[in-house]
Amino acid sequence: MLGIGIGAGTLPGAITSSGGGTPFTTYNGLALVGQGIPLILANVRTIGIVANQGATNFLASTPPSGTYIVIATLVVTTVFTTSGPLLTLGYTDSVGAQSSVAIPATAVGAGSVGSVAFALQSTGAAQITYAVTSGGTFGAVELTASLLRVA
Numbered sequence: 001m002l003g004i005g006i007g008a009g010t011l012p013g014a015i016t017s018s019g020g021g022t023p024f025t026t027y028n029g030l031a032l033v034g035q036g037i038p039l040i041l042a043n044v045r046t047i048g049i050v051a052n053q054g055a056t057n058f059l060a061s062t063p064p065s066g067t068y069i070v071i072a073t074l075v076v077t078t079v080f081t082t083s084g085p086l087l088t089l090g091y092t093d094s095v096g097a098q099s100s101v102a103i104p105a106t107a108v109g110a111g112s113v114g115s116v117a118f119a120l121q122s123t124g125a126a127q128i129t130y131a132v133t134s135g136g137t138f139g140a141v142e143l144t145a146s147l148l149r150v151a
Contacts (some may be wrong), residue, residue, distance in 0.1 A: 034151040038069070042147040044130070048077070049141045055090050055129040058147040065124035072102060072145035073115040074132065080108040082136030087114070087143070090129035093121045105134060119150075 024036030042058040058070075074085050086105040091098050103114040122128055132143055 035149070038148045038150045040146055040148050041068075042145075044143060044145045046132075046143045049085075049132050049143060050078075050138055052133040052138070053131055055088075055131045057127040057129055058145075059127065062124060062127050063122060063147075063149065065122055066149050067151040068120050068122055068128060069148045069150055070102065070116070070118045070120070070128075070130070070145060071148070072118070072130070072143065073113060074103050075142045075144075076107060076110055076112040076139060077142055078139035079110050080134055080136050080139040080141075082108070083134050084108040084112060084136070085114075085132055085134045085138075085141040087116070087145075088131045088133065089118060089120065090127075090131070091120050091122045092124075092126040094123060097126065105136075108136070108139070110139070 023034065024032055026032060027037070041063065044058065068091075070089055072087055074087055076084060084105045084107045086101055087103040089100050089102045098120075100118070100120070102116045102118040107114065120128070128147060130143075130145060132141060
């Protein structure tokens with residue numbers, strides 16, 4: 001049994017594993033599948049993006065094949081003209097290289113927010129990337145994103 005402490009308290013429930021590198025098998029008496037719990041592989045926070053940002057790797061090395069979720073938020077901090085920022089994710093799935101717009105360019109005003117939880121399947125053949133771009137004149141935007149492996 002694994003106890004996980006947070007500050008002065010602990011998480012409610014118990015997480016168990018059969019050991020030997022086996023993923024977690026139960027949580028609070030409920031059977032888990034796959035690796036058992038999501039793994040947070042990367043957290044990105046970039047403030048003051050004022051120009052197109054090309055594809056950037058989430059990780060230093062290519063992640064293994066699996067199912068991933070990207071949770072991301074774009075916050076406009078200075079007004080854009082014509083077209084707001086968009087977030088594009090790059091990955092390779094069983095069909096081939098993909099480039100998917102996760103947060104479309106919709107809002108241009110300061111304080112505008114776009115967010116997404118985007119699931120993808122990666123073969124592990126290439127990096128998982130993110131890019132922030134705009135078809136209009138850039139203002140400024142803040143990106144917060146996390147990459148989780150769920151299976």
